[in-house]
Amino acid sequence: MSVSLQRELSVGEVAQRSGLAVSAIHFYEAKGLIASRRNAGNQRRFSREVLRRLAIIKVAQRTGISLDEIHEAFATLPEHRAPNADDWRRLSAGWRETLDERIRCLTQLRDQLDHCIGCGCLSLAECPLRNPGDELGDQGCGARLLEPATSQGTP
Amino acid sequence: MSVSLQRELSVGEVAQRSGLAVSAIHFYEAKGLIASRRNAGNQRRFSREVLRRLAIIKVAQRTGISLDEIHEAFATLPEHRAPNADDWRRLSAGWRETLDERIRCLTQLRDQLDHCIGCGCLSLAECPLRNPGDELGDQGCGARLLEPATSQGTP
DNA sequence: TTAAAACCTCAAGTTAAGTCGAGGTCAAGG
DNA sequence: CCTTGACCTCGACTTAACTTGAGGTTTTAA
Numbered sequence: 001m002s003v004s005l006q007r008e009l010s011v012g013e014v015a016q017r018s019g020l021a022v023s024a025i026h027f028y029e030a031k032g033l034i035a036s037r038r039n040a041g042n043q044r045r046f047s048r049e050v051l052r053r054l055a056i057i058k059v060a061q062r063t064g065i066s067l068d069e070i071h072e073a074f075a076t077l078p079e080h081r082a083p084n085a086d087d088w089r090r091l092s093a094g095w096r097e098t099l100d101e102r103i104r105c106l107t108q109l110r111d112q113l114d115h116c117i118g119c120g121c122l123s124l125a126e127c128p129l130r131n132p133g134d135e136l137g138d139q140g141c142g143a144r145l146l147e148p149a150t151s152q153g154t155p
Numbered sequence: 156m157s158v159s160l161q162r163e164l165s166v167g168e169v170a171q172r173s174g175l176a177v178s179a180i181h182f183y184e185a186k187g188l189i190a191s192r193r194n195a196g197n198q199r200r201f202s203r204e205v206l207r208r209l210a211i212i213k214v215a216q217r218t219g220i221s222l223d224e225i226h227e228a229f230a231t232l233p234e235h236r237a238p239n240a241d242d243w244r245r246l247s248a249g250w251r252e253t254l255d256e257r258i259r260c261l262t263q264l265r266d267q268l269d270h271c272i273g274c275g276c277l278s279l280a281e282c283p284l285r286n287p288g289d290e291l292g293d294q295g296c297g298a299r300l301l302e303p304a305t306s307q308g309t310p
Numbered sequence: 311t312t313a314a315a316a317c318c319t320c321a322a323g324t325t326a327a328g329t330c331g332a333g334g335t336c337a338a339g340g
Numbered sequence: 341c342c343t344t345g346a347c348c349t350c351g352a353c354t355t356a357a358c359t360t361g362a363g364g365t366t367t368t369a370a
Contacts, residue, residue, distance in 0.1 A: 012317080021359075022317090023358065023360080024359085026318095026319095027358060040366095041318090041367075042319095043316085043367085059264070063261070063265075066356075066357090093272055095268070096265060096269065102261060103261050103262055106257060106258050109214075109218060113214065113218075113250070113254065114251065116247060117244055165346080166347075177347090178328070179327085186327095196337075196347085198337090198346085199348090222326075223326090
């Protein structure tokens with residue numbers, strides 16, 4: 001196995017260079033996230049481009065994107081030519097927004113939690129967050145911090 | 156089903172007031188996250204405290220804590236008395252740190268991604284992030300953005 | 311040439327966090 | 341009394357993202 005410039009890569013080489021398990025690479029191929037051609041003995045041969053794709057997959061996953069979503073995003077890449085810098089940039093930029101949104105939601109949660117640690121509302125019944133009327137601050141980040149004030153009982 | 160002050164709650168009432176499915180409440184009980192006693196007819200009866208526990212579970216889950224971790228945290232609560240404000244505060248404060256850490260990691264990822272969108276390194280080979288030597292900036296937030304520079308090939 | 315290492319396919323297993331359904335019991339209202 | 345709705349248990353199913361293993365083939369290095 002000599003070091004190469006442009007030769008195609010075996011699955012083991014891809015695994016080593018990407019830091020992924022061989023089984024994961026098989027899995028991604030089965031999912032249509034990456035492609036390979038086969039040599040005479042039916043073994044996979046990958047172009048170097050696959051390393052970039054795998055890197056992109058890993059980044060996207062870290063931002064909380066599912067493989068299905070990654071697949072959809074990859075589907076927007078042009079079919080007839082290899083993706084170029086702008087293509088990747090477009091995907092990255094889209095995911096950056098998702099990531100930003102997630103950060104925003106978690107930060108909001110943290111602030112609520114800070115408030116609750118301060119006022120003890122996670123432990124006592126008088127939490128201001130239990131009251132409705134804070135729809136203003138609600139940016140679609142998921143559920144309220146405490147029970148959704150069913151407005152029955154607790155007289 | 157009359158509104159009550161202090162009566163114990165049936166599983167349906169807990170479900171309604173917590174916004175969880177009955178099956179989820181069964182599941183949490185089976186996992187040891189909440190407890191109930193049984194009435195004469197073998198039906199679950201929950202004390203009101205369970206609502207707070209469920210609220211805590213939901214918050215913790217939103218911060219990315221697993222049920223197992225929540226279980227561990229709950230295990231640090233005193234056994235012989237009902238948890239008080241300080242107990243809950245302690246848990247919340249611990250999870251706040253976890254949350255903060257997650258926000259920090261995602262923010263770092265976002266900044267890296269910003270950089271990569273700018274320089275196109277997600278698409279081209281000259282990305283500065285490929286080079287080692289940035290252990291300084293690495294705060295244990297997971298993998299590098301690109302391949303871990305196996306330092307063979309690409310002469 | 312030959313033995314080990316790498317590769318192949320396909321099915322089944324794993325974990326988390328629940329959901330769903332079957333088959334049976336309990337409780338409340340008319 | 342009887343029906344309806346809420347409850348009970350238990351096992352099987354779900355999804356995501358892989359991993360593991362069995363049984364067989366190809367490549368590579370000595």
